[in-house]
Amino acid sequence: EPIELEIGDASYDFYMTLNSHVRSRKYALGVGSTSQIQKNDILLLKLTNNETVKLTASSTSVEKVTMPKDITILGGKQTGLSVNRKVDYYSAFFDIDANVLDEIKKQGIIKMRIEYKDTFFEQNWWSNELGKYLTESRKVLDEQSKKPNKATTPIEDGF
Numbered sequence: 518e519p520i521e522l523e524i525g526d527a528s529y530d531f532y533m534t535l536n537s538h539v540r541s542r543k544y545a546l547g548v549g550s551t552s553q554i555q556k557n558d559i560l561l562l563k564l565t566n567n568e569t570v571k572l573t574a575s576s577t578s579v580e581k582v583t584m585p586k587d588i589t590i591l592g593g594k595q596t597g598l599s600v601n602r603k604v605d606y607y608s609a610f611f612d613i614d615a616n617v618l619d620e621i622k623k624q625g626i627i628k629m630r631i632e633y634k635d636t637f638f639e640q641n642w643w644s645n646e647l648g649k650y651l652t653e654s655r656k657v658l659d660e661q662s663k664k665p666n667k668a669t670t671p672i673e674d675g676f
Contacts, residue, residue: 525638527552533654545610554607563628572611
């Protein structure tokens with residue numbers, strides 16, 4: 518499940534993915550938001566030992582999603598009205614090395630900065646919420662990748 522975090526004036530969903538092949542395992546940090554994210558945008562993580570981790574968006578996509586929007590109607594009585602609207606939802610993958618994940622597990626994340634157009638959003642955390650989430654997500658992905666996939670039939674069967 519993704520974790521939603523407020524960074525500056527924007528809301529972002531974070532999730533981990535694992536692309537596992539016979540000879541390689543590649544982790545990626547997925548980030549989604551209604552705030553624009555473009556390919557090659559930068560995501561900076563500051564660890565508790567003041568080490569800075571720089572991640573670059575390797576791929577991005579945008580899709581239309583339906584989201585509620587609250588409208589306040591002023592008059593004799595103040596009432597709220599919620600309507601649905603179509604908005605752009607941006608998704609990006611930031612490749613993240615296993616050694617970096619090890620360091621995040623060990624040190625924790627205290628600050629994040631994400632590029633947004635020609636500026637950035639920034640947030641400090643003392644709870645290491647994102648670091649704990651990444652560590653737990655990696656553990657789950659590693660356990661799932663060790664299980665055999667029973668749904669896949671070898672191509673040679675019945676040929």
